[in-house]
Amino acid sequence: MDFILNMLSGGVASLFDYLSAHVLTCLVPAFFIAGGVAVFISAPAVLKYFGPQANKFLSYGVASVSGSILAVCSCTVLPLFAGIYKRGGGIGPATTFLFSGPAINILAIVYSARLLGWDIGLARAIAAVSLAIVIGLIMAYLFRKDSENQPASELFASDGDDSKRLWQTLLFFGTLVGILIFASAANWPVTILLLVALGLVLRRYFNLDEIKHWLRETWAFVKLIFPWLIGGVFLAGVIRTIIPADLITGAVGESNLSSNILASVFGALMYFATLTEVPILKAFLELGMDKGPALALLLAGPALSLPSMLVIRKIMGNKRAFTYVGLVVVSSTLAGMIFGMF
Template identity: 30%
Template sequence: MSEGKLSKKEWFYFICVVVLYILAIWYVAAHNLSWSSLFKAGILQEKGVTGLEARVKEISTPLSWNIPLVFWYIIIKGAALLVELLPYWIMGMFIAGGLVVFVSWEKVKHKMGYGGFGANLMATTAGAVIPICSCGIVPVLAGMVEAGVPLGPTLAFLISAPMLNVPTVFMTAGLLGKKMAIARVISVFAISMSVGLIVSYWQKKRKGLRHLVKIYVQPNLPPELQKFAYSLAVKLVRKPEGLTLDEIGIENKAKLEELEEAEVIEQTKDEKWRLIQRDDSKYQSGCMILPQGYQGTFGQKLIQLWKVSWQLFFTLNYYLVLAVLIAGAIRVLIPTSVIVNFVGGKALNSVLVASVVAVLAYVCTYVEVPTALALIEKGMGPGATLSYLLGGPGLSLPSIMMLSAVFKPKLLWLYVGLSFVGCVIAGYIFNLF
């Protein structure tokens, strides 16, 4: 993520966001639909339908061979969802910016290391307490990665935040029963902690984030090491093929190893040190560590917070647009009524099917409880319901697509695979009680 002038691509997707938002507003006004359903649930709903019904019912979109009409419904339903998501998305950007500007990378690294039990428990608890839904978690995640939070606790937070928070616990207890609410809390902590510890162990073995994440993690180096890194970067820019240890100075070996761990430089096969060239930036690593940091006054930090937040917003809009269009396609091609009937049958009343449906049927946090109630009324069992509650907010296809803005494929599918297995196991265990 490079600062400076915005690219044509970033401007294009920003315009797409604005156009989709305006399109949804126009459609609701032109067809005299419910404004509250649009802003609170992201759906196109006739007036007069309130409460839980507004969460699970939508205007009908009959499928036909009229392909342009089908595409129109996909776009308009995706646009409606964007109206609900956008406030959370922007809020997530500012939380992410705050993490980048105010969180000390050195303190985080010192406290969390590669992410032990305590670090993962802290991250899981924070995710469960902070009221942020799946719609805004991706920019926050980007900020955590850029701020230097280890991957294990980052993923623990990523899992617990959309799957669980205080309002959804009370909603679950009130609509689905205390037993389901307790099972949800225990399951989320078990899944988050397990994934966090596994990824922490995996990261410790691999060391470094360059091959796992797409976002550049700017090292917050001590002042003395910053000066050395800058002077070394100037030499290496002039000699990009690299310098030997003798040319740099054998007394600087320890500093070189620290910069290698921070992924600023790397050692080649012929034992030369060179700058790491970033694929996602026109700059080399050494050019990113000028001795600046965010060490100004509180007012200066607020200005930097604004800049970082909006840079994140423009950088990640592509994934937001793609995600809402995928969600729109799911809503049109797989209507809620079809999903209810499909999962409600006794023969398909299984935890595995419910977990798969949770991935396919996009539900934002706070929406999964009333939709789960509708599924229960159609005959879905308790274990399948729990799997749906866990998988729906965190493992939907649009959410996975947005996460690809931060994770490279190997880490993304590790997260998806472990989380999916955790949801299935939790559902099967709950069926035993």
């Protein structure tokens, strides 16, 4: 009975932490950004940079570093990924962004370097960008027939508004991204100023129908993603409760194949809110974890979580989702083994 109560309390505690400290500052702004992508970014604009016919150097380059200014985790990035993927963005660039978004943000890299050492911080930055591109290219190759057979009406089916001037659209999204960044950093004075600025931008450059459409699309993403997140966060809390920490740290004291696989799988299953993986990993390192498995966990942890897997499956389907998860685990394992050799 005590065991069951501990599991339930772990799940409830995980939910409480997520709802009290994460949703309002990270996930809500991300939902509004995704809704804005669905309404105000035209399909041709998405396809120009992320579509299957786009210049690969440009699309994968942009996708691999576009998360550098966003302090988002594996769950917060999902609405943004869904917005790109549902708008006809190629599965390759979309999954490149999905992997790199949580892993390459500047706060995470700097924090990792300062707390864990510059070697791990630099390795995380290089590996995150490189693996994101590799994973995206493999996904694009494996599912190339799906893109080729996708009718143009599906790729371009949207109510995207082409009438807005570029600077107006950039101002709108720039304000939303600023809200996401400063709210995540708990800088409330700047966040409030940006909210006021957003209101002024909407009043000056957007009509009531456009605003209503934006809110409807935002709510659609909430209904699609949020229920899966809640269930997944609860399950992740339960798993975290029943797995002893000493069992994990004792099994990853050396950088070999088994320890890196274990670190990758553990990171993929656990939910780490933005930057929380860094102090947790520091504790593991102090308990004897090798730097190879540490990098593997740093790569797989922010990129995946049990909640995000459930949502990715909902968005992309079983075959694409399981392939993506497998690629993340395998590539993180390989990166950890290579880093552990030095």
